[in-house]
Amino acid sequence: MTKTPDSDSAPLQIITGKARLAGVLGWPVSHSRSPALHNYWLRRYGIDGAYVPLPVRPDQFEAAVRGLQAAGFRGANVTIPHKEAACALADELDPSAQRAGAVNTLVFEADGRIRGLSTDGSGFVASLEASGLRLPASGRALLLGAGGAARSVAAALQDGGVQVAVTNRTQERADTLARLLPGLEVVPWAEWEAGLGGYDLLVNTTSLGMEGGPDPLFCPSLKAASQALVVADIVYVPRQTPLLAEAAQQGLKTLGGLGMLLHQARLGFREWFGQDPVVDAQTEAALTASL
Ligand SMILES: NC(=O)c1ccc[n+]([C@@H]2O[C@H](COP(=O)([O-])OP(=O)(O)OC[C@H]3O[C@@H](n4cnc5c(N)ncnc54)[C@H](OP(=O)(O)O)[C@@H]3O)[C@@H](O)[C@H]2O)c1
Structure with missing residues (x-):
């Protein structure tokens, strides 16, 4: 070869x-x-x-x-x-x-x-590591979404020692995920923006922000974030989602979804x-x- x-x-x-x-x-x-x-x-x-x-x-x-x-x-x-x-x-x-x-x-x-x-999950973690974005030991991550990609990413982050919380529009689905992955915390969808200050990593695993998806302009408030927050989006079309643009605007480190696609x-x-x-x-x- x-x-x-x-x-x-x-x-x-x-x-x-x-x-x-x-x-x-x-x-x-x-x-x-x-x-x-x-x-x-x-x-x-x-x-x-x-x-x-x-x-x-x-x-x-x-x-x-x-x-x-x-x-x-x-x-x-x-x-x-x-x-x-x-x-x-x-x-x-x-x-x-x-x-x-x-x-x-x-x-x-x-x-x-x-x-x-x-x-998928190990691809996300590999992408994070390849970008040099290290989380502190026993860092805390908040995942938006509780679908298939969220489950995989949450499991891989937990395997790496990260404390993971999820929030989802349909709370029942987040609760189901928490039963499947012991140790996972559930945050109500209406409350996650205000509580963002306690996390080291935010990952959008929903299809919000995706071109052709349910809300391509999805851009939540990141005002409560600490300056050390890393903001990741697993959506890769567009490469810079409105969420990532907002995070960059606030001087936060960001990671797009293309790296996960490549590494998985x-x-x-x-x-x-x-x-x-x-x-x-x-x-x-x-x-x-x-x-
Ligand atoms: N970068 C990569 O390699 C990679 C790999 C896999 C997936 N992805 C991307 O990840 C995204 C999710 O994939 P998936 O397989 O996990 O899909 P999925 O199982 O269908 O889950 C979709 C998620 O999006 C949420 N959602 C959808 N519409 C919403 C809305 N209008 N408001 C709030 N939440 C909404 C759902 O919440 P509810 O439960 O409330 O419906 C659910 O949490 C897709 O954009 C996919 O392209 C990327």
Whole structure:
């Protein structure tokens, strides 16, 4: 395998009869940036392989997974709405998938077993670390949202020793999350802005602020924040959400969602294609070009 540091001089993608294959299962799946990212890495490392979008209806999910296995695929990413079905289908779950209750990466083992991983949360933490944004020991984080991404991010932060609180428009969903992740605190949605002073990290894990989402202009008040607060948004379209712009305006450190997207993909790529891919400025530029 040739490792080429410069994507401009990278070899053309090779696909022979021995190519390693993977893809992303979703419904719909056309919005997924994973094919652009994985095929960029395949080209960059000169790997004989391909990664394809796989639009699969929910009632066809299991049949599609078994078919991919039968066709010799190495595995697949799983996106909305299949993450929980993938969790149920896997023969073996790694601890992150067990804690997240969802699987975003399937690995087809040579003996026919299917291993399920959840890399969203560890991708977020890796992105935070890669940006040099360290939290104090036993730091405190507040997550906006209690959906699938929140669960994964909360579990990964807890695993790193962070005290995590969540707040969600629908309180019941936050309470459910707190039952699944012991130690998680729930803050009422109407009260989180006023209580922001007690946190080191704020993470928006809702779809608020996302282009085409329920409220693209979502911009809460950060007036109660301490100057040490790090503000992260896992939304990556746009790259700078109104929340991040407001935080930057107040002189706070910020982190966008693109890094999480890049880092969560690394583990699957390594499992299927046998190479640990780098996340650097070129990778980021390749992905940004596809947005
Ligand atoms: N950067 C990355 O790699 C990455 C990875 C995964 C996800 N994401 C992004 O994360 C976001 C959430 O994904 P998900 O899979 O967790 O979705 P999800 O399970 O559907 O959860 C959506 C969350 O957004 C909240 N929400 C939606 N509309 C709202 C509104 N009008 N007001 C207040 N809260 C609202 C929901 O609150 P309720 O419970 O009250 O409905 C829930 O907490 C998406 O934008 C997705 O693109 C990014």
